[in-house]
Amino acid sequence: MTVESTAARKPRRSAGTKSAASAGAKRTGSAAKKSPGTTGAEPELVQLLTPEGKRVNDATYDPYVADITPEELRGLYRDMVLTRRFDAEATSLQRQGELGLWASLLGQEAAQIGSGRATREDDYVFPTYREHGVAWCRGVDPTNLLGMFRGVNNGGWDPNSNNFHLYTIVIGSQTLHATGYAMGVAKDGADSAVIAYFGDGASSQGDVAESFTFSAVYNAPVVFFCQNNQWAISEPTEKQTRVPLYQRAQGFGFPGVRVDGNDVLACLAVTKWALERARRGEGPTLVEAYTYRMGAHTTSDDPTKYRADEERESWEAKDPILRLRTYLEASNHADEGFFAELEAESEALGKRVREVVRAMPDPDHFAIFENVYADGHALVDEERAQFAAYQASFADAGEGK
Numbered sequence: 368m369t370v371e372s373t374a375a376r377k378p379r380r381s382a383g384t385k386s387a388a389s390a391g392a393k394r395t396g397s398a399a400k401k402s403p404g405t406t407g408a409e410p411e412l413v414q415l416l417t418p419e420g421k422r423v424n425d426a427t428y429d430p431y432v433a434d435i436t437p438e439e440l441r442g443l444y445r446d447m448v449l450t451r452r453f454d455a456e457a458t459s460l461q462r463q464g465e466l467g468l469w470a471s472l473l474g475q476e477a478a479q480i481g482s483g484r485a486t487r488e489d490d491y492v493f494p495t496y497r498e499h500g501v502a503w504c505r506g507v508d509p510t511n512l513l514g515m516f517r518g519v520n521n522g523g524w525d526p527n528s529n530n531f532h533l534y535t536i537v538i539g540s541q542t543l544h545a546t547g548y549a550m551g552v553a554k555d556g557a558d559s560a561v562i563a564y565f566g567d568g569a570s571s572q573g574d575v576a577e578s579f580t581f582s583a584v585y586n587a588p589v590v591f592f593c594q595n596n597q598w599a600i601s602e603p604t605e606k607q608t609r610v611p612l613y614q615r616a617q618g619f620g621f622p623g624v625r626v627d628g629n630d631v632l633a634c635l636a637v638t639k640w641a642l643e644r645a646r647r648g649e650g651p652t653l654v655e656a657y658t659y660r661m662g663a664h665t666t667s668d669d670p671t672k673y674r675a676d677e678e679r680e681s682w683e684a685k686d687p688i689l690r691l692r693t694y695l696e697a698s699n700h701a702d703e704g705f706f707a708e709l710e711a712e713s714e715a716l717g718k719r720v721r722e723v724v725r726a727m728p729d730p731d732h733f734a735i736f737e738n739v740y741a742d743g744h745a746l747v748d749e750e751r752a753q754f755a756a757y758q759a760s761f762a763d764a765g766e767g768k
């Protein structure tokens with residue numbers, strides 16, 4: 368079913384100061400004004416499961432999930448539950464001082480699991496730093512995602528083992544990497560596809576615009592999967608765009624679709640459709656998964672400073688996991704035994720994650736100087752020497768000198 372989006376926003380109330388409150392009022396005013404050149408048409412939203420867990424039909428996208436079995440539906444549910452459990456454990460580990468930082472995916476499980484499960488083994492994925500659910504679908508061990516956040520390695524997995532590139536912190540840059548990779552795939556004559564993940568904030572980056580231009584002109588087999596989680600740290604989507612993000616694709620000459628990002632079935636179907644277009648040589652697609660970042664931007668952020676509790680509460684009613692559970696129960700696709708087993712599996716995963724993280728060895732302190740240049744460099748040599756002296760000063764202190 369293609370329904371009208373719930374995009375209309377209540378004004379954002381900012382907890383705290385008067386100036387923050389008046390900034391909120393200003394935002395609302397400017398967002399309400401129509402820009403010249405916008406169509407004014409209401410955005411559309413592809414949905415196959417309503418927030419109440421009711422299956423609705425969509426003639427275009429139903430065929431992409433028509434043969435899904437109850438077992439596969441339970442699999443999607445399991446993926447989302449375990450990803451959320453892993454994510455919660457990582458947040459706790461950061462609070463306990465075991466990780467330096469964590470970027471939670473809470474609320475975005477359906478967007479990530481639906482799109483991740485749509486990919487084929489030979490497809491290639493370029494994530495941001497929040498794609499823990501996609502990593503799960505690609506078969507990356509979740510504990511490997513934590514090394515960088517603990518500061519003990521620079522990545523944590525071999526990108527080519529699972530066709531899942533390393534996490535990318537430089538906002539939007541991975542869309543260019545994905546486009547270049549996809550152009551290579553096309554030159555090889557392969558029928559695999561590439562998918563690049565990015566956020567609503569990243570959509571304002573020049574890199575993203577450049578990747579749209581290149582991929583369109585070279586007809587690259589790439590899907591741009593934008594998780595519009597409504598916020599780029601403390602900046603709302605209204606500060607990124609005057610048109611719904613998916614509509615931008617039209618100006619670059621390829622299709623754009625907005626999908627309910629909290630509906631795992633719709634995300635699966637729309638991403639399959641887009642990947643198949645890419646495989647058939649029909650070029651790029653922009654998928655905007657309309658969702659919500661339920662938690663903080665990262666563990667260093669405090670969202671109560673810039674957004675209202677009511678906003679979060681309204682999205683809680685659209686929880687991606689609850690809606691699939693309701694559907695599974697109503698259609699007798701899962702029984703109590705399944706849910707109980709999954710609960711036990713979740714607990715075991717949390718325990719394993721804790722144990723593995725705590726046992727991660729510290730890196731050699733001088734490893735940071737390796738691999739900067741292939742043949743060494745005078746400046747790096749100097750820095751290494753300075754660092755060695757600094758380290759030695761600790762040894763002196765330890766010996767009471």
Ligand SMILES: Cc1ncc(C[n+]2csc(CCOP(=O)(O)OP(=O)(O)O)c2C)c(N)n1
Pocket residue numbers: 497536537538565566567568569570596598599600660664
């Ligand atoms: C080029 C660049 N500019 C700024 C930053 C700082 N930064 C980190 S995350 C972020 C916001 C990204 O928002 P969005 O693209 O919506 O992704 P989300 O974090 O919501 O998933 C910014 C500005 C950065 N990492 N890279």
Ligand SMILES: [Mg+2]
Pocket residue numbers: 566567568594595596597598599600
């Ligand atoms: Mg965002």
